[in-house]
Structure formats: C-alpha cells, structure tokens
Amino acid sequence: MKKVFIASLALVFALGIGTVGAASRDYISIVGSSTVYPFATVVAENFGKTSGFKTPTIESTGSGGGFKLFAAGVGVEYPDITNASRRIKKSEFENAAANGVTEIVEVKVGYDGIVIANSTKAPLFKLSRKDIFLALAKDVPSGNVSGKTVPNPNKTWKDVNSALPDVKIEVLGPPPTSGTRDAFVELAMEGGAKTFSWIADLKGKDKSAYKALCHTIREDGAYIEAGENDNLIVQKLDANKDVLGIFGFSFLDQNADKLQGALIDGIAPAFEAIADGSYPVSRPLFFYVKKAHVGSIPGIKEFLAEFTSEKAWGDNGYLTDKGLIPMPTAERKQFRQAVENLTPLSGSEL
Amino acid sequence: MNNSSRNNQAGRNNPADRNNQADRSNPAGKSRVSTSTNAVAENTMDIVNQGLSRRYNAEKRFRLYGICAIMLSMAFLAMLFISIIGNGYTAFQQTFVKMDIFLDPETIDAQALQDANYQGMVKQSLNVMFPDVKTRAQKRQLYGMVSNGSAYQLQDFVRKNQHMIGSVIPLWVPADDDVDMLIKGHISRDVPETERRIKDVQLSWIDRLQEQGRIQKRFNTTFFTAGDSREPEQAGILGAVSGSFYTLIITLVLSFPIGVATAVYLEEFAPKNRWTDIIEVNINNLAAVPSIVYGLLGLAVFLNFFGLPRSVPLVGGLVLTLMTLPTIIISGRAALKSVPPSIREAALGVGASKTQMVVHHVLPLALPGMLTGTIIGMAQALGETAPLLMIGMVAFIVDIPGGFTDPSTVLPVQIFLWADSPERAFLERTSAAIMVLLAFLVTMNAVAVFLRKKFERRW
Numbered sequence: 001m002k003k004v005f006i007a008s009l010a011l012v013f014a015l016g017i018g019t020v021g022a023a024s025r026d027y028i029s030i031v032g033s034s035t036v037y038p039f040a041t042v043v044a045e046n047f048g049k050t051s052g053f054k055t056p057t058i059e060s061t062g063s064g065g066g067f068k069l070f071a072a073g074v075g076v077e078y079p080d081i082t083n084a085s086r087r088i089k090k091s092e093f094e095n096a097a098a099n100g101v102t103e104i105v106e107v108k109v110g111y112d113g114i115v116i117a118n119s120t121k122a123p124l125f126k127l128s129r130k131d132i133f134l135a136l137a138k139d140v141p142s143g144n145v146s147g148k149t150v151p152n153p154n155k156t157w158k159d160v161n162s163a164l165p166d167v168k169i170e171v172l173g174p175p176p177t178s179g180t181r182d183a184f185v186e187l188a189m190e191g192g193a194k195t196f197s198w199i200a201d202l203k204g205k206d207k208s209a210y211k212a213l214c215h216t217i218r219e220d221g222a223y224i225e226a227g228e229n230d231n232l233i234v235q236k237l238d239a240n241k242d243v244l245g246i247f248g249f250s251f252l253d254q255n256a257d258k259l260q261g262a263l264i265d266g267i268a269p270a271f272e273a274i275a276d277g278s279y280p281v282s283r284p285l286f287f288y289v290k291k292a293h294v295g296s297i298p299g300i301k302e303f304l305a306e307f308t309s310e311k312a313w314g315d316n317g318y319l320t321d322k323g324l325i326p327m328p329t330a331e332r333k334q335f336r337q338a339v340e341n342l343t344p345l346s347g348s349e350l
Numbered sequence: 351m352n353n354s355s356r357n358n359q360a361g362r363n364n365p366a367d368r369n370n371q372a373d374r375s376n377p378a379g380k381s382r383v384s385t386s387t388n389a390v391a392e393n394t395m396d397i398v399n400q401g402l403s404r405r406y407n408a409e410k411r412f413r414l415y416g417i418c419a420i421m422l423s424m425a426f427l428a429m430l431f432i433s434i435i436g437n438g439y440t441a442f443q444q445t446f447v448k449m450d451i452f453l454d455p456e457t458i459d460a461q462a463l464q465d466a467n468y469q470g471m472v473k474q475s476l477n478v479m480f481p482d483v484k485t486r487a488q489k490r491q492l493y494g495m496v497s498n499g500s501a502y503q504l505q506d507f508v509r510k511n512q513h514m515i516g517s518v519i520p521l522w523v524p525a526d527d528d529v530d531m532l533i534k535g536h537i538s539r540d541v542p543e544t545e546r547r548i549k550d551v552q553l554s555w556i557d558r559l560q561e562q563g564r565i566q567k568r569f570n571t572t573f574f575t576a577g578d579s580r581e582p583e584q585a586g587i588l589g590a591v592s593g594s595f596y597t598l599i600i601t602l603v604l605s606f607p608i609g610v611a612t613a614v615y616l617e618e619f620a621p622k623n624r625w626t627d628i629i630e631v632n633i634n635n636l637a638a639v640p641s642i643v644y645g646l647l648g649l650a651v652f653l654n655f656f657g658l659p660r661s662v663p664l665v666g667g668l669v670l671t672l673m674t675l676p677t678i679i680i681s682g683r684a685a686l687k688s689v690p691p692s693i694r695e696a697a698l699g700v701g702a703s704k705t706q707m708v709v710h711h712v713l714p715l716a717l718p719g720m721l722t723g724t725i726i727g728m729a730q731a732l733g734e735t736a737p738l739l740m741i742g743m744v745a746f747i748v749d750i751p752g753g754f755t756d757p758s759t760v761l762p763v764q765i766f767l768w769a770d771s772p773e774r775a776f777l778e779r780t781s782a783a784i785m786v787l788l789a790f791l792v793t794m795n796a797v798a799v800f801l802r803k804k805f806e807r808r809w
Binding site for chain 2: 029031034037041045049055079232250251253254256257316
C-alpha cells in the first residue's frame with residue numbers, strides 16, 4: 001500500500017518535470033498596460049474561439065512593467081507582445097536593442113480618454129486644466145511673481161476657483177507605475193501649468209525644473225493613490241459623493257448610471273469628443289510586437305490580423321463596445337499596413 | 351521522596367532542617383497571640399466584604415469585555431458572509447432567451463459545419479422576432495441583447511443534431527450580461543435613459559419577450575464549466591479551479607515528503623548544536639516571511655535561472671512549496687514532540703534500530719498531526735495570490751489547463767481579475783467565486799479537524 005503510494009507520487013512528479021523538457025510555447029504571451037488589457041483580452045478571446053490557435057495569455061503588468069519584461073530578450077521565455085497606454089520611451093527602446101530585441105513593430109490601437117468623475121449624487125464639476133493643476137500639483141505658483149512657488153495651500157475646490165463648490169479636495173487616482181497616471185500628468189497637469197506664461201517659458205530654459213513642477217502630484221493626502229484597480233475607485237466614488245476619481249473612459253462608460261465625468265475645459269468626456277480630439281485629456285493606446293517571434297510562435301500574424309480587422313477596432317467593431325475609441329479610417333489603414341508588412345520601429349522617430 | 355528522607359537522616363545540621371524545626375514551633379506561638387489576631391481578622395473580613403462587590407463587578411466586566419469581543423468578531427464575520435452571499439447568489443442563475451432559429455440548409459454545408467455563419471443565423475432569427483426594427487443603430491442594439499457566445503452554442507447544437515438542418519429549432523441561449531443585470535434588478539429602470547446601459551427601446555423588447563415567456567432564469571452551468579471570458583455570461587471558474595488543482599498537486603507532492611523528512615531528521619536524528627539551532631531559527635523565521643518575497647524568489651530562480659515557462663502551475667506549485675514548507679515542518683516537529691518518549695525507549699529497548707523506531711512507531715503516531723498541519727498549509731496555499739503575481743499566473747487565460755505546464759490561473763487570482771473588470775455583471779461573479787473558494791477552504795479545514803479527531807491519540 002505504502003509502496004504504491006510512493007510510486008504514484010514519483011510518477012506524478014516525473015510526469016510534471018518530463019513535460020517541461022520540451023521548452024517550447026504554442027500560445028502567444030502578452031504583457032503590459034492595464035488600460036489596454038480589457039481590449040486585448042477581448043481580441044484574444046475571439047481569436048482563440050475562431051482561429052483554432054490557443055488563446056493568448058495576457059498579463060496586466062502596467063506599461064512600464066510590460067516593457068521591462070518585453071525588452072529582456074528574444075526566446076520562448078520572453079513575452080511576444082506588450083501593451084502600452086503610452087508610446088515606448090527611447091531608453092526602453094535602447095534597452096531592448098541591447099538585449100537583442102532589435103525589431104519591434106509598433107501598432108496604435110485607438111484612443112482612451114482619462115476622466116475625472118464623481119458620483120451622480122453630487123453636483124457636476126466643470127473644471128479647466130488650470131483648476132486641475134492648482135488642485136493637485138505639489139507646488140503651485142505664488143501670486144503673480146514669476147519663478148516663485150509655494151507648497152500647494154488649496155484645501156477646497158473653492159480655494160482653486162471661486163466658481164467651484166466648497167468641497168474638500170479629495171481625488172482618487174492611479175499610482176506612478178500606471179500609464180494612466182503618466183498620461184494624466186502630461187495632458188491635464190502640464191496643460192494646466194502652461195497657462196502660466198512663466199512656466200511655459202521655463203520649458204525652454206530648464207526642462208527638468210519644468211517637468212518637476214508640472215508632473216509632481218501633491219503628497220499631503222488630497223491625492224490618494226488607489227492602486228491599479230479602477231473598479232475599486234468606481235465603488236469608492238459611489239460610496240462617498242465628495243470624492244473625485246481619475247480613471248479610463250471605459251469605466252465611466254460602464255458605470256454611467258452611478259458616475260458622471262467632469263467637464264474639462266467645457267467639454268464632457270463623451271465618445272465623439274474623445275474620438276475627434278476635442279476632449280483635452282485623451283491619449284493613444286499601443287501594443288508592440290517582437291518581430292523575431294513572428295513565425296516561431298504560432299498564431300502571432302493571425303492574432304495581429306484579428307486585432308487590426310475592422311470588426312475588432314473599426315467604427316462599429318466589438319472593441320468599441322468595450323469602450324475603445326477608434327482611430328480615424330486613414331490612421332487605421334496606415335497601421336494595418338504596418339502590421340501586414342511588419343515594419344519595425346526605427347528608433348529615430350521616438 | 352526517598353531521597354529527601356535519606357538527607358534528613360544524614361545531615362542534622364542542614365540549614366533547611368533548622369528551618370523545619372522553627373516551623374514546628376510556630377503553632378504554639380500562634381495560640382498565644384490569638385485574641386489580637388481575631389480582632390485583626392474581623393477588620394480584614396470587613397475590608398474583604400467591602401471590596402467584594404467591587405471585585406465581583408470587575409469580574410463581570412472582564413467577562414463582558416470578552417463576550418463583546420466575540421460578538422464583535424462574529425458580527426464582522428456575519429457582515430462579510432451576508433455581503434458576499436447577498437452580492438453573489440444571483441450569479442448562480444443566468445437569464446436565457448428562447449430563440450426560434452431556422453437552420454438554413456443553404457448556409458450550412460454538412461461537410462464544413464464550422465464554416466457556416468452561425469452568428470448570422472442568430473441575427474436572422476432576432477430579425478424575424480422583431481420585424482419592425484429597421485435602422486442600423488437599432489439592429490446593433492437588438493443583436494446585443496443575446497450573448498455573442500450563442501453562435502458557438504448553435505454550432506455545437508448543429509454538430510450534434512445534423513438531421514435537424516432545414517427545420518426551425520427552439521434554442522435557449524444566454525442573454526447578454528446587461529439584459530441579465532436588468533432582469534436580476536441590478537440595473538434600475540428608473541434612471542434616465544442616457545445613464546442606463548439598457549436603452550428604452552431595448553426595455554420594450556425585453557418586456558415583449560417576457561410576455562411571450564421567452565425569458566427565463568436558469569441555473570448557470572457555464573459558471574462551473576467554462577474558463578475565463580471577457581463576456582460575463584460566458585465566464586466560468588473551471589479554468590481557475592483546475593489551475594488551483596494542478597498547482598496544489600505540485601505543492602503537496604513536493605512539500606509533504608520534504609517537510610516530513612526535515613521534521614523527522616531535525617527532531618529525531620540531528621545533534622543539538624549551533625548549526626541545528628541556526629536552522630531551527632531560520633525555519634521559524636521563514637514561516638513569517640511575507641508571501642510576495644517567495645514570488646520574487648521564484649521569479650529569480652525558477653524563471654530567470656532555470657528558464658521554466660511563465661504562468662504555469664508547475665512554477666506556481668514550486669513557489670507555493672517554498673511558502674508552505676515552514677508551516678509543514680513546524681507542525682510536523684510539534685507532532686513528533688507530542689509522541690511520548692516511552693514509545694521510543696520501548697522500541698529501542700526491544701532492539702529496534704533508530705530508523706525502525708522512527709518509521710515503525712513514532713511516525714505512524716505523529717502522522718495525524720502532520721497531516722493536519724499539511725492540510726492547513728495547503729489551504730493557505732490555495733488562498734494565495736501575491737507570490738503568483740511575480741511568476742505570471744495573474745493573467746487572462748481562457749483555455750482550461752490540461753496539465754502542469756499549460757498556462758493557468760488559480761481561484762484567488764480569478765477573483766482578483768474579475769474584481770478589476772469594468773462590466774457590472776462581474777461584480778456578482780466575483781462574489782460567487784469567493785463563495786466557491788470559501789467552500790473549498792472550509793472543506794479542507796473540516797477535513798483537517800476530522801482527521802485530528804479521528805486519529806489523534808492522547809497520552
């Protein structure tokens with residue numbers, strides 16, 4: 001009895017180890033941004049159901065984490081595709097090249113709006129980018145003196161702009177590892193900071209000081225980092241009507257009965273406004289493909305074809321149902337061609 | 351006993367002995383001062399009586415604190431269960447829509463069943479049901495009412511019932527998650543149309559379907575038989591459950607023998623010296639290390655150094671083995687310690703070798719305790735997400751894993767992923783998955799308790 005038990009244990013163990021010996025991979029491995037994740041997963045699922053290939057696995061690691069894994073090397077143990085809610089940085093591109101990942105195909109997927117929303121039980125906020133900067137920056141300009149800043153003294157929205165309600169500033173948002181955060185500080189905060197002429201001038205003179213001023217979010221408790229979990233932010237906003245939250249448009253789209261998106265510079269975060277670019281805080285979404293893996297990992301070409309097909313990312317494609325904002329037709333055509341020819345990124349355009 | 355009496359005889363001038371004599375003279379002294387002691391005693395009794403009610407009250411209060419603490423923790427537990435079950439029980443049902451689908455022999459080629467346009471047939475039957483829908487936008491809304499998985503269901507049906515081609519068949523297909531949420535009451539009809547995911551025109555269609563008896567809530571078998579999906583109505587936990595199963599098999603197969611061997615050696619064979627002390631302290635410390643650290647270790651050793659694939663149960667099992675080993679070793683040593691030394695001495699006394707003593711006598715007696723520790727360690731491993739994050743098991747994986755090297759997730763990871771999904775319908779599925787996980791954990795702990803009660807021997 002005991003011997004049978006021991007023998008069966010040994011057998012199970014041997015089977016487990018034996019199968020690893022064949023170190024090949026017959027499914028696509030995708031990593032990267034949590035913002036692109038909901039779109040990539042839908043494509044992957046449809047691809048798996050219709051193509052006969054195995055369904056790709058997708059990890060949500062954040063844009064930065066995705067590039068790190070993606071750029072580590074060429075081979076079955078490294079991912080084939082990384083999603084990103086921002087463009088690849090030059091440093092990341094060079095790091096990849098140093099590890100042998102020389103040919104990377106860039107594909108723009110579509111656009112995503114970043115919304116600042118609160119509960120429908122509270123009044124609708126009408127913000128300008130300047131308001132956002134003054135409410136959330138670590139240091140704000142003091143008076144009209146150029147070059148002088150003070151630690152952000154604003155406690156309520158009324159302090160920022162007398163037209164806003166007298167409510168304590170409390171904003172839930174993503175942590176620094178998030179691509180959403182990167183895009184938010186770049187588009188909303190920097191956009192607001194530039195309305196001060198001396199800060200705009202600073203950009204030409206001292207770029208690092210300019211960046212530090214525009215991109216640093218206050219740490220005194222008014223901005224609360226809520227992790228990468230956007231759904232958690234949605235639930236917290238529903239529970240506390242005085243709090244605002246920062247997240248991707250798709251979450252607002254799904255929860256329109258509970259949340260309302262603040263108007264930014266007078267424009268509401270709506271599908272059309274983000275698609276035509278009039279909503280100021282919107283950003284492109286990308287994914288990057290390792291060209292060396294096309295051919296050795298089965299199905300990459302077909303997966304790319306599925307992702308770039310009109311039924312997926314087109315104006316009426318299934319990705320729009322999930323909240324993706326499609327690119328204009330010409331741009332879609334351009335990227336579809338890039339995918340068909342697998343045109344690698346040169347690096348000089350970054 | 352014997353010793354002390356012999357001592358008494360041997361040493362008369364022992365200091366302890368002299369004390370004894372002094373004690374013996376005490377009773378006489380006591381009776382001499384008895385009158386004054388009585389007065390003091392009365393006073394003392396008064397003082398004691400005075401304080402008595404205060405002490406009783408303090409005692410009562412102390413008990414009350416304890417009861418309060420228990421009540422509070424029970425209340426929290428009840429709150430947790432009520433909120434999870436309240437949110438989740440609806441996920442075990444799914445709204446189905448009855449469709450009359452014409453299996454058009456012109457579009458279905460019996461030789462190439464998988465090439466037929468099943469999606470088109472589902473759409474066609476919706477068109478027949480609602481002939482007044484004309485505009486493109488409205489048609490999109492109409493097609494969105496049933497799950498887009500219904501085409502696969504239809505395909506399955508046709509493959510099994512090829513003789514039905516050419517006839518109209520009634521088929522219950524899952525409704526879209528938004529329709530499902532409306533039927534279950536998670537989407538209110540009262541909010542303005544612009545803020546509702548179900549539009550007014552869709553509401554009227556749903557009402558019409560309900561009048562015709564074409565909408566029904568049924569038991570959600572998909573939830574137990576499917577892998578993950580981005581469409582809530584097609585999402586299930588089987589993929590995650592099998593991932594958990596394979597991961598735990600690896601963990602058990604590795605950690606139980608290693609843990610038992612370590613415990614036996616340290617407890618029965620190892621010499622007591624500085625090295626074994628250091629090992630013991632380290633094992634105890636490892637039991638308290640945050641689990642994410644094991645994930646980082648797994649990433650560095652198993653993935654980067656040994657080049658094992660990402661997201662597979664084999665690596666997950668290895669990492670969880672590292673995590674559960676200290677628990678198993680510590681509980682194993684405790685179980686061995688509780689075996690009385692007389693058993694060992696008796697075995698050695700009749701001429702057993704040390705190995706025979708351990709294998710034949712001590713280990714069988716300690717095994718129930720070791721098993722309990724192992725099961726609790728396994729339950730802990732079943733609920734773990736953090737170490738798996740680093741080795742890529744927190745991923746979207748649709749295919750149900752069929753072995754130790756297929757990519758997979760585990761149950762708690764599935765819960766985490768669903769909790770992060772924007773679709774409303776995933777909220778109830780998250781709670782339902784938590785209920786399933788809790789059921790597994792409670793079962794495992796119950797088995798541990800049962801084993802302990804059944805096989806434990808007290809001395």
